[in-house]
Amino acid sequence: MVLALIVLVPLLAGLMCLATRSRTAWEWLNLLAFAIVGALAIVLAANLLSHGTITGLGGFLRADALSTLVVLLIAFVALGCAIYAVGYFRREERDGRAIATQLRRYYVLTPLFVSMMLLVPLADSLGVMWVAAEATTITAVLLVTFYNQKTSFEAGWKYIIIGSVGISLALFGTVMTYYAAAKVVGHTEHGMNWSVLAGVANQFDKNAMRLAFICVLLGYGTKAGLVPMHTWKPDAYEEAPIPTAALFGAGVINCAIYGIARFDVLAEKCLGREFPGKLLIGFGLASILLSAPFILAQRNFRRILAYSSIDHAGIMVAALGFGGKLGALGATLHMLFHAVTKPLMFFCAGNVQQQFDTAYLRKIRGVVHVLPWTGGLFLMATLAVTGTPPFSIFQSEFKILSAALVAGRPWVAFAFLAGVVTIFAGFLMHMARLNLGNPQVRPGPVVASECPWKFCAMITVAAAVVMLGFWIPAPLYRLVEEATHIIGGF
Amino acid sequence: MNSPQIGSQFLTLFAAGMLVFQLLLVVQRMLLTNIRLFALQSLLLAAIAGIVAWFNKAPHVYLVAGLTLVGKVWLLPWILQRQVRRIGITQEIEPLLNPPTSMLICGALTLLGYVVARPFTSLERFGNNTLAVAITLLLTGFFLMFNRRKAVTQVLALLTVENGIMLAAVALTTYGMPLVVELGIFFDVMVAVMVLGILLYRIRESFESMDTSKLSQLKG
Numbered sequence: 001m002v003l004a005l006i007v008l009v010p011l012l013a014g015l016m017c018l019a020t021r022s023r024t025a026w027e028w029l030n031l032l033a034f035a036i037v038g039a040l041a042i043v044l045a046a047n048l049l050s051h052g053t054i055t056g057l058g059g060f061l062r063a064d065a066l067s068t069l070v071v072l073l074i075a076f077v078a079l080g081c082a083i084y085a086v087g088y089f090r091r092e093e094r095d096g097r098a099i100a101t102q103l104r105r106y107y108v109l110t111p112l113f114v115s116m117m118l119l120v121p122l123a124d125s126l127g128v129m130w131v132a133a134e135a136t137t138i139t140a141v142l143l144v145t146f147y148n149q150k151t152s153f154e155a156g157w158k159y160i161i162i163g164s165v166g167i168s169l170a171l172f173g174t175v176m177t178y179y180a181a182a183k184v185v186g187h188t189e190h191g192m193n194w195s196v197l198a199g200v201a202n203q204f205d206k207n208a209m210r211l212a213f214i215c216v217l218l219g220y221g222t223k224a225g226l227v228p229m230h231t232w233k234p235d236a237y238e239e240a241p242i243p244t245a246a247l248f249g250a251g252v253i254n255c256a257i258y259g260i261a262r263f264d265v266l267a268e269k270c271l272g273r274e275f276p277g278k279l280l281i282g283f284g285l286a287s288i289l290l291s292a293p294f295i296l297a298q299r300n301f302r303r304i305l306a307y308s309s310i311d312h313a314g315i316m317v318a319a320l321g322f323g324g325k326l327g328a329l330g331a332t333l334h335m336l337f338h339a340v341t342k343p344l345m346f347f348c349a350g351n352v353q354q355q356f357d358t359a360y361l362r363k364i365r366g367v368v369h370v371l372p373w374t375g376g377l378f379l380m381a382t383l384a385v386t387g388t389p390p391f392s393i394f395q396s397e398f399k400i401l402s403a404a405l406v407a408g409r410p411w412v413a414f415a416f417l418a419g420v421v422t423i424f425a426g427f428l429m430h431m432a433r434l435n436l437g438n439p440q441v442r443p444g445p446v447v448a449s450e451c452p453w454k455f456c457a458m459i460t461v462a463a464a465v466v467m468l469g470f471w472i473p474a475p476l477y478r479l480v481e482e483a484t485h486i487i488g489g490f
Numbered sequence: 491m492n493s494p495q496i497g498s499q500f501l502t503l504f505a506a507g508m509l510v511f512q513l514l515l516v517v518q519r520m521l522l523t524n525i526r527l528f529a530l531q532s533l534l535l536a537a538i539a540g541i542v543a544w545f546n547k548a549p550h551v552y553l554v555a556g557l558t559l560v561g562k563v564w565l566l567p568w569i570l571q572r573q574v575r576r577i578g579i580t581q582e583i584e585p586l587l588n589p590p591t592s593m594l595i596c597g598a599l600t601l602l603g604y605v606v607a608r609p610f611t612s613l614e615r616f617g618n619n620t621l622a623v624a625i626t627l628l629l630t631g632f633f634l635m636f637n638r639r640k641a642v643t644q645v646l647a648l649l650t651v652e653n654g655i656m657l658a659a660v661a662l663t664t665y666g667m668p669l670v671v672e673l674g675i676f677f678d679v680m681v682a683v684m685v686l687g688i689l690l691y692r693i694r695e696s697f698e699s700m701d702t703s704k705l706s707q708l709k710g
Contacts, residue, residue, distance in 0.1 A: 060670070127671030134678045138685050145689065153693045154705035160686060161644060165632060168651045171675070172628060175659045178667060179610075187548075187665040207609040235708040 002047065003056035003063055006040045006071060007119050009033050010078075014111035023093075023100065026107035027086045033111055034079040037118070041075035044068055049475055053195075055124070062124035062195055065482030069332065070121040070258050072479075073339040076464075077250040078114045080343050080457050081243040084350070085110070087453030088242055091354050098241075102146060106241065113139040113247065120255040125192040129259060130167070130174050133223060136252060137163040143244040144236050155235035162232040166222020170259070173215030177266065180208035194262055201269035213267040213276055217260060217283065224256035224313040225306075227287040234294075237306035238359065242350030245302070249309045250342040254335055257316045261331070264320050265489050273323050280321030281412060287314025288419035296426040301349055302359045304430060308345075308385060311423055312338050315400060318416065320487070322403040328488035330400035332480050337392040340468055341384045344461045348378035351454060352434070361430055366439035373450055375435045377462050382431040384465050386424040392468040497545040501661060504534045504541070505623040508657065509600070512630050512650055516596050517589040519582040521574045521642055525567050528646050528653075532562035535653050538620075539660045551666045557676045558656070566649065566683055573687055574642055577694055585637045592637060599629040610662075620661035627654025639703045641690050645683065652679055 013033030017026045045068050048054055053064045063071065089106065092098040116139055119132035137160065145156035178192055184203045185191045222229035237245045260280075267276040291311040298304045312334070319331035349359075351374040356364045368375030384391035397420060404413035472480070511531040518524055536558040543551035574580070585592065603626030610621050631651035635644050656675075660666050667675075697704055 125668065125671060127667055128674060131671065131674030131678055134675075134682070138678065138682050141685050141689060145692065148692070148696070150696050151707050153689065153696060154708055156689055157641070157693060157702060157705055158708075160682075160689065161635070161648070164648050164682065165635065165651070168628075168648070168655060172655050172658065175655060175662070175667070178659075179662050182663050182665075187663070189668045189670075192668055192671060211606070238708065 001056060002040055002044050003054065003061040003122055006037055006044065006075075007061070007115055007122060009036050009040070010111035010115040010118070014108050014115065017104070017108045017111065021104075023103060026104065030082045030085070030107055030111060034075070034082040034114070037114075038075045038079045041068075041072045045072055045475065045479060049478055059124060059190065059193070060128070061122045062193075063122055064486055065479050066258070066261070066332075066486045067121035069336065069479050069483045070254050071118055073254055073336065074114065074117050074121075074251045077247060077339055077343055078117075080347075080461050081246050082110075083460070084246075084343075084347050084454050084457035085241075085243040087451040087455075087457075088350055088354070090453075091451065092241070095354070095357075097147070102148070105142060106146060106244070109139055109143050110244070110247070113143065113244075114251070117247075117251050117255055121258050124195055125190075126174050126177060126194055126197070126262070127192045129194075129262070130171050133170065133220070133255060133259060134164075134167050136255065137167060137223070140240075140244065140248070140252075144240045146241045146244065147239065149239070151235075152239045155232075155239035159232045159236045162229065163222060166219050166229055168219070169215045169222070170219020173212045173217075173219055173263070176208050176212035176215060177204075177263070180204040180206075180212055180270070194266075197266055198269070201266045204266070204270040206271060209267060209270045210275065213263060213271070214279065216263045217276075217279055220256045220259040220263075221283055221317070224253055224260070224317070225287075225310045226283045226313055226317060227290045227310065230287065230290075230310045233310055234303040234306040237309070238300060238302040242346055242353070245305070246343045246346035249305060249346060250339045253309060253313055254339055257313065257320075257331075257335060260317060261320055261487050265487065268323070268489055277321045277323055277407075280317050281409070282321075284314040284316070284318025284321055285412060285415055285419075287311060288318070288416060288423075292419050292422040292426065295423050295430075298426075298430065299361055300359050301361055301430065301434065302353070304427070305345060305349060308423070308427070309342070311419070312342075312385075315397065315416075315420075318412075319396075319400040319403060322400065322407045322409070323488070324403060324406060325484070325488055326399055326403035326406055328484045329480075330396050330403050332483045332487060333399060334393070334396035336476075336480060337396050337468060338385075340461070340464050341381065341391070341393060344377060344381040344458060344465055345385055347454065347458045347461065348374050348381055351450070351458075352378065361434055364434055365437040367435045369439055371450065373455065373458070377458055379431060379435050380462065381465070382427055384469075386427045387420060388424070390469045391465065494545055497541050500541055501538055502619050504538050505620045505657065505661070507531075507534045508538075508653065509623050509626060512627055513593070513596055515646070515650065516592050516630060516634055516637070519585070521580055521582060521640065522571060524582075524643060524646055525570050525574070528649060529563050529567040531650065531653055532558055532566075535657055535660075536563060538657065539666070542660050542666070546665060548665050550669050550672075551660065553669070554656075554660060554666055554672050557672070561676060561680060562649070562653070565680070569683065569687060570642060570645065573690060576691075579640070582638060582640050582643055585639070587637055592633075595633060596630050599633060600626045602626075603629055620657055624654045624658035624662070627651065627657065639701050641686075641693060641702050644702065645686050645690070649679070649683070
């Protein structure tokens with residue numbers, strides 16, 4: 001019941017937004033829906049920890065620790081974005097960058113988008129998971145083109161074409177997995193269910209599974225933004241409104257990594273560690289290493305965020321590739337920490353962009369002099385996202401590094417470290433100049449009070465970021481540990 | 491009429507037919523003809539689904555055949571044709587590679603498809619060339635997408651890729667996928683084409699062109 005509600009509540013809210021015509025109603029419907037989803041996600045987590053795996057709708061939906069963790073994170077990000085969106089879009093409307101019909105499009109499509117995102121981890125059938133993943137692509141296109149500029153259409157077109165190519169590969173991989181399992185599982189309505197497949201994966205047809213895993217990795221890798229399928233990402237992140245970009249950067253990415261992790265478990269059981277491991281490490285490392293120079297040379301901070309997201313997708317995939325207890329733990333923790341930290345980055349970026357009406361780094365200096373809170377939090381978020389201690393991402397990256405060494409891949413560990421450090425340097429250089437540098441032109445007056453909605457979203461997320469650096473609540477850690485068992489396949 | 495051998499032969503024949511239509515699509519530049527070629531290819535897919543359903547006594551695969559018939563043979567081509575007429579462009583501009591070169595590349599891709607499918611091909615299996623054709627449709631579909639610059643053709647290319655995957659799903663597993671997944675995929679494809687249609691129209695409005703090579707402002 002809880003499972004079905006988690007998916008249905010936002011869906012319903014989206015449809016209700018379609019029927020109403022007042023901005024306040026849209027805002028409250030969105031806020032209410034995501035608050036309910038948040039509460040339901042917590043209930044789900046509590047149930048799961050006390051009763052174990054939960055199924056719903058006759059086995060159609062299924063939540064184990066890994067799905068629950070992903071649901072929890074999506075709910076967190078969605079609620080944060082919903083709060084932020086209220087302030088953000090009011091300002092956009094006031095400044096004449098958006099009109100009511102555009103706002104309506106946002107408030108109708110976002111709940112649908114989130115609903116499909118939530119279905120990805122909750123669907124037991126790999127086929128339904130694919131359908132949901134494709135649906136996130138479709139529902140988000142018109143959000144990417146929100147601003148109706150030429151560049152938005154370009155970004156939207158790239159996004160849907162590259163996304164569809166990728167996702168069709170994932171479908172082919174899913175079909176091949178079904179075929180690989182057909183001799184063992186037989187043809188039943190449950191023949192695509194992960195819970196069924198995981199039990200018998202060691203008897204799969206090996207050739208078919210090999211082809212399937214390659215296709216799935218390319219497919220969901222496109223959604224996660226792994227190199228070389230990442231090209232849609234910078235454009236979409238630059239053009240989409242901030243709350244949508246944050247949902248991409250902290251929500252969709254987890255859905256994609258989740259999909260890869262599920263198939264990785266099957267592939268590992270069928271083919272052993274070596275084959276999927278090598279592929280995952282290859283794509284992961286390529287993503288980390290390629291995003292480093294692009295971050296260093298970047299002129300637009302929205303695109304920096306995109307490359308950072310490519311980098312983090314690479315880190316998570318590489319962690320899955322290293323495998324073992326440490327790799328699985330590193331990947332799960334990174335999923336958690338990244339999803340909590342990234343929205344703050346987007347929110348601060350959104351504030352800066354709205355204040356200065358540009359996203360070009362060279363046009364903005366000394367944000368702290370104008371927006372003290374945003375500037376300060378932006379710097380903090382930068383440190384947190386690049387994995388500086390005491391922030392939590394440092395811990396997960398450290399675990400992943402250890403996993404690489406334990407797996408006997410010192411060169412990979414070295415390259416990983418080099419990439420991460422370069423990105424840290426690049427990020428810090430850009431963001432320090434942006435936030436602390438001397439204002440070139442006379443800065444506007446200090447904005448006395450930042451918008452309460454945006455401020456509330458930022459402070460909440462920032463508090464979570466700081467908290468996770470020092471303390472992970474015990475139930476959350478148990479959830480992470482159980483998810484680790486699922487990813488590690490033990 | 492009930493012998494599986496005949497069924498298998500028809501399956502092989504129709505799958506080959508799908509490949510032929512795909513290759514015609516690669517060299518044909520008239521947009522409306524392209525759309526019709528896609529409809530014909532989908533018709534063959536529906537027929538294949540029908541054959542599979544008949545010989546494997548799998549009633550729900552008839553539904554797949556029906557959905558393909560309604561969706562891909564009738565509805566989508568109709569939507570796309572209307573789009574093309576409304577925009578008033580009938581011909582694809584020069585593709586990146588000329589037809590002979592494209593044909594040569596598609597030949598190579600077909601070969602690749604058969605090589606990749608080799609480990610799964612056995613003469614005993616029902617319709618033994620289908621996986622190879624499916625993979626070839628996938629590869630040539632991607633090629634078509636990169637080779638053409640008109641947005642409509644790119645959508646068509648995407649749909650032929652879809653056809654390839656459905657062919658694999660129907661013929662390879664000899665039973666099709668679970669019903670809910672089939673329905674989900676069908677629904678997704680329909681909505682995707684509508685959204686692409688909206689986007690296409692907007693692109694046309696703001697660029698006064700459907701040439702996707704003009705979408706090149708975003709860099710880095």
